[in-house]
Amino acid sequence: MEIIPAIDIIGGKCVRLTFGDFNQQKVYNENPLEVAKKFEQAGIKRLHLVDLDGAKTGNIVNYKVLESICKNTHLTVDFGGGINTQNDLELAFNSGAQMITGGSVAVKQPGLFRQWLREYGSDRVILGADVRNQKIAIKGWQEDSDLNIRQLIQNYLPYGIKKVICTDISKDGAMQGPSFELYRQLIDEFPEQQFIASGGVTTLDDVQLLKEMGMYGIIIGKAIYEGSITLKELEKLVLDKPRQ
Secondary structure: OEEEEEEEEEOOEEEEEEOOEEEEEEEEEOOHHHHHHHHHHOOOOEEEEEEHHHHHHOOOOOHHHHHHHHHHOOOEEEEEOOOOOHHHHHHHHHOOOOEEEEOHHHHHOHHHHHHHHHHHOOOOEEEEEEEEOOEEEEOOOOEEEEEEHHHHHHHHHHHOOOEEEEEEOOOOOOOOOOOHHHHHHHHHHOOOOEEEEEOOOOOHHHHHHHHHHOOOEEEEOHHHHHOOOOHHHHHHHHHHHHHO
16 A cells, blocks of 8 residues: 655645635645655655645646655655646646646546546546545535536546545544545445545554555545654555565
8 A cells, every 4th residue: 555645735835724624724834845855754755745725726826846846856746736727737747746636627627637548647647536525526625516426436437547536525634534434435336446545544543444445545644744643653654565
């Protein structure tokens, strides 16, 4: 299972929200590159970088942060937030992202998202499925769509979608554990998909349970910043990976 720390950006700073609420944000570091370097020093290879300003406004805002991290670390960065046009996609890739995560665009512009899957492949284009009350939330979690997560995944199965980052917004930033039952159901229904759990991961026990369930990857955010999962523990998880 891949261990993927998250850095969320507002105003160029490393922050975390609670329940996706922009009014419940906490700044953890004013220098995201510093945070990324600490992850790299702990043996981390992959980073989930989210432009929350971009997600809210609908276009990439913090691409300079992406550029800085990609130029000054060897981390493999998947980038999301505000990628809704071809220009946004090219800006993300030109700024160093190896992968992008598309959420709102996959709901609002399915034709464009299918085109990206055809052009760049499922290794570089990830489906972002943010769930609230069984429905997919879009625009930085500010709006609920009419689609549920199963419908969204089904829509892209014929086009080779492989990686799905699934976030239960009701768990995100709450430090109360992830949505185990939702992930179990999705793995059973879509066994060929590479599901990445996001939201609510709080302890090493959470990590172990998700691993045993068969999750492809796990995104850890607030638990690291609040110290309930330390960088030393993170390093051990990464070092243990070859023996899984």
